[in-house]
Amino acid sequence: MSDPFVLETQSLVKEFKGFVAVDDVNLKVQRGHIHALIGPNGAGKTTVFNLLTKFLIPTRGKILFKGEDITSMKSAAIARKGVVRSFQISAVFPHMTALENIRVALQSFEGNSFRFWKSGESLNKLNERCMELLDSVGLTEFANTTTVELAYGRKRALELATTLAMEPELLLLDEPTQGMGSEDVERVVELVRKAAHGRTVLMVEHNLGVVSKLCDQVTVLAQGSVLTEGDYQQVSDDPRVREVYMGGTATKKQEAAE
Numbered sequence: 001m002s003d004p005f006v007l008e009t010q011s012l013v014k015e016f017k018g019f020v021a022v023d024d025v026n027l028k029v030q031r032g033h034i035h036a037l038i039g040p041n042g043a044g045k046t047t048v049f050n051l052l053t054k055f056l057i058p059t060r061g062k063i064l065f066k067g068e069d070i071t072s073m074k075s076a077a078i079a080r081k082g083v084v085r086s087f088q089i090s091a092v093f094p095h096m097t098a099l100e101n102i103r104v105a106l107q108s109f110e111g112n113s114f115r116f117w118k119s120g121e122s123l124n125k126l127n128e129r130c131m132e133l134l135d136s137v138g139l140t141e142f143a144n145t146t147t148v149e150l151a152y153g154r155k156r157a158l159e160l161a162t163t164l165a166m167e168p169e170l171l172l173l174d175e176p177t178q179g180m181g182s183e184d185v186e187r188v189v190e191l192v193r194k195a196a197h198g199r200t201v202l203m204v205e206h207n208l209g210v211v212s213k214l215c216d217q218v219t220v221l222a223q224g225s226v227l228t229e230g231d232y233q234q235v236s237d238d239p240r241v242r243e244v245y246m247g248g249t250a251t252k253k254q255e256a257a258e
């Protein structure tokens with residue numbers, strides 16, 4: 001039987017000039033799950049994400065994807081393996097249409113295959129795939145709209161579609177509902193649920209309502225370490241989680257380091 005864990009970190013540590021931002025984190029993300037990484041400000045969530053996508057190099061520890069040690073691989077290499085990050089990093093070109101943005105994403109994913117796409121049949125296939133991706137995020141009717149004219153929530157949906165063009169097996173979502181009103185939040189919840197079909201999602205999310213609706217498993221980080229894990233009900237019932245969310249303890253370690 002294949003390993004149920006798509007992603008695993010082993011004793012992951014990141015220090016910034018002696019300050020321990022990520023402290024011995026052992027994360028296990030199960031195949032097919034939507035897994036949330038939550039915690040108060042400064043808990044280390046973004047740093048963990050940056051380690052996973054190789055924007056940062058770990059001080060110690062290992063990152064495994066489907067059992068393979070990817071700790072020393074570069075971002076592009078792990079994206080080709082199927083670990084792709086979306087949101088927060090704007091991946092869309094504002095003066096292209098939605099369709100053109102998807103086409104660029106597909107062509108860059110296919111690598112150096114511009115010539116391949118030039119044959120009539122391939123171009124049709126490419127356009128079909130673009131429309132499928134736009135449809136999957138509810139943007140069919142905006143195919144020919146310039147991206148800059150799209151409302152914020154729709155821009156985020158387009159970003160997600162450009163990410164899905166890379167056929168991620170593990171989709172990393174960085175605060176997908178950040179800066180959104182409640183209507184857009186509901187739309188993103190549905191989008192993420194749909195995008196999660198047939199793949200695994202790890203997301204950093206501040207909106208606990210979103211986490212409760214979407215996520216199968218929740219890891220709570222505090223002061224760089226895993227405080228607890230479980231389903232939403234389990235972690236939200238944990239008095240230690242309530243304590244760190246109410247404040248007070250999140251900055252102790254940093255104060256001690258200063």
Ligand SMILES: Nc1ncnc2c1ncn2[C@@H]1O[C@H](COP(=O)(O)OP(=O)(O)OP(=O)(O)O)[C@@H](O)[C@H]1O
Nearest residue numbers: 016019021039040041042043044045046047048254
């Ligand atoms: N490049 C850096 N240099 C020094 N310290 C850093 C750096 N990046 C992050 N930190 C520190 O590491 C800790 C964890 O930060 P991180 O951004 O990962 O937390 P977070 O849980 O994502 O917080 P937030 O919810 O506010 O985004 C913080 O105390 C932060 O100040």
